[in-house]
Amino acid sequence: MGNKNNVTEFILLGLSKNKQVQILCFLFFLLCYLVIWLGNVVIMVSITRSQLMGQPMYLFLNYLAFSDLFYTSTVTPKLMADLLAERKVISYANCMAQLFTTHFFGGVEVFVLAGMAYDRYVAICKPLHYAIIMNKQRCNLILIASCAGGLVHSLGLFLLTIFLPFCGPNEIDHYFCDVYPLLKLACVDTQKIGFLVIANSGVMGLVIFVVLMASYFMILYNVRLYSAESRHKALSTCSSHVTVVILFFAPVIFVYIRPATTLPEDKVFTLFYTIIVPMLNPLIYTLRNMEMKKAIRKVWCNKKSEKRKL
Numbered sequence: 001m002g003n004k005n006n007v008t009e010f011i012l013l014g015l016s017k018n019k020q021v022q023i024l025c026f027l028f029f030l031l032c033y034l035v036i037w038l039g040n041v042v043i044m045v046s047i048t049r050s051q052l053m054g055q056p057m058y059l060f061l062n063y064l065a066f067s068d069l070f071y072t073s074t075v076t077p078k079l080m081a082d083l084l085a086e087r088k089v090i091s092y093a094n095c096m097a098q099l100f101t102t103h104f105f106g107g108v109e110v111f112v113l114a115g116m117a118y119d120r121y122v123a124i125c126k127p128l129h130y131a132i133i134m135n136k137q138r139c140n141l142i143l144i145a146s147c148a149g150g151l152v153h154s155l156g157l158f159l160l161t162i163f164l165p166f167c168g169p170n171e172i173d174h175y176f177c178d179v180y181p182l183l184k185l186a187c188v189d190t191q192k193i194g195f196l197v198i199a200n201s202g203v204m205g206l207v208i209f210v211v212l213m214a215s216y217f218m219i220l221y222n223v224r225l226y227s228a229e230s231r232h233k234a235l236s237t238c239s240s241h242v243t244v245v246i247l248f249f250a251p252v253i254f255v256y257i258r259p260a261t262t263l264p265e266d267k268v269f270t271l272f273y274t275i276i277v278p279m280l281n282p283l284i285y286t287l288r289n290m291e292m293k294k295a296i297r298k299v300w301c302n303k304k305s306e307k308r309k310l
Contacts, residue, residue, distance in 0.1 A: 007166035010095050010185075012088040013173045014079075015267055026083040032279045033076050039282030040065040042296060050295040056134045057123070057237075058292075060116045061285060063143055067112060068278040071105035074098055075176045075274045082175065092166075095177040100158045102176065103201075106273070107150030113245060114208055115142040117215045120241060124234050125222045156200045160193050174267060176274075180255075194259055202257035209249040216242050240288040248277045 015025055043065040052058035078098070082088040090098070122133050157179050164186040174181040179197050183190040216238055223234045251269035286292045 007092060007168060007170045007185075009089050009091050009170065010177065011171045012082055012090055012175055012177075013171055014082055014088050014175045022083045026080055029076060029080050029083070029275060032275050033072070033080070036072050036076075036275075036279045036282075037069065039279070039286075040069050042300070043282050043286065043292070046292070046295045046299045049299045052291060052295050056119045056139045057116065059139055060112055060119060060142075061292075063146070064109065064112050064116070064281065067105050067108045068281055071102070071109055072275055072278040074101040074105060079175045090177060095172075095182075096158065096162055098177045099161060099179060099182070100154050102178070102274070103154035103157050104150045107153035108146050109150075109248070110153075110205065110208055111146035111149040112143070113241075113248070114212060115146060116241060117212045117245075118142070120238060121215045121219055124219045124238075153200060153204065157197065160196055160200075164188065164190070164193075174270075176270075178270070180266075191259075198257065198259065202253065205249060205252045206257060209245065209253060212245050212249075213242075216245075236288050240284045243284050244277065244281055247280065248273050 014022075016022055044062055047053055047058045047062045047065075053062070075098070078090070119134055123130050126133065161179055161182055164182070165188060166182075166185055167187040169185065172181045172185065179201070180194075183194060183197070219234065219238055223231050226234065251272040254269050255266050286296065
C-alpha cells in the first residue's frame with residue numbers, strides 16, 4: 001500500500017459548514033432515503049409477487065431497483081450521519097470499501113440500464129423474434145454480464161487507488177470517498193492514473209450513453225410504422241427509460257470525462273446520481289407504466305383485503 005502511507009483516516013468536508021444548512025440537508029436526505037426504500041421495495045415485491053417476473057423488462061427493472069437500494073446505501077446513511085456529527089471522519093479501510101462498493105453497484109446499474117434498452121429495442125424492432133431472442137438464458141446472461149461489468153469497473157478504480165501513498169493532508173473535499181478527491185490527496189504525481197480513471201469511468205459512461213441513445217432513436221424510427229395505440233405504448237415506455245438514462249448519465253459524464261480535477265459543482269452533480277435518480281426511478285417507471293400500476297394494485301390491495309378478512 002506504499003510505505004509512505006501514514007494516513008489512517010480521512011476527514012470528509014461534506015456539503016456545507018453551516019449548521020442550519022446541515023440540518024435541512026439531513027431532513028431532505030432522510031426523506032429521500034425513505035422514499036428510495038419505499039419505492040424500490042414496492043417495485044421489487046410487486047414484480048416478484050405477480051406474473052410480471054416472467055417478462056424480461058420487469059426482471060431487469062427488479063434488478064435495477066435492487067442495485068439502486070444497495071448503490072444509494074453505500075453513500076446516503078454515512079452522509080446523513082456526518083451531517084449531524086461534529087467530526088466527519090472515515091477510516092482508510094472504510095474509505096476504500098466505500099470507493100469499491102459505490103462503483104460496483106453504480107457499474108451494475110449502468111449495465112442493467114443497457115440491458116433494458118436492448119430488451120426494448122428487440123421488443124419494438126423485432127417483435128416476432130422477441131420470445132426467441134430474449135429467452136430466460138439470454139436474460140440471465142445479461143444480468144451476469146452486468147455484475148461482471150460492475151466488478152471489473154470498480155476493481156479497476158480500487159486497484160488504481162489502493163496503492164497510492166497518502167502522507168497528508170487528509171481532508172477530502174466531498175461527502176464520500178470518490179476517486180478524484182482521493183487522487184488530489186495522494187503524495188505522488190497522479191496524472192497518468194487520472195487518464196486511466198477517465199478511460200474507466202468517463203469514456204465507459206459516454207460510450208454506454210451513446211449506445212443507449214442510439215438504440216432509443218432506432219426504436220423511435222421503427223415506431224412510426226405502428227398503429228396509434230401501439231405507438232403510444234412504445235413511446236410511453238421508452239420516454240420513461242430515456243428520462244432515467246439522461247438524469248443518471250449526464251452528471252456521471254460531467255464528473256468523470258474531464259482530467260482529474262474536482263470542481264465545487266461536483267458534489268451537487270454527484271447527489272443526482274447517488275440519491276436523486278435512485279429516488280426518482282420507481283416514480284418514473286411506475287407512473288408511466290400501466291402493467292406496473294396494475295401489479296402494484298393487485299399485490300398491495302390484495303394484502304389489505306386479506307388483512308380485513310382476518
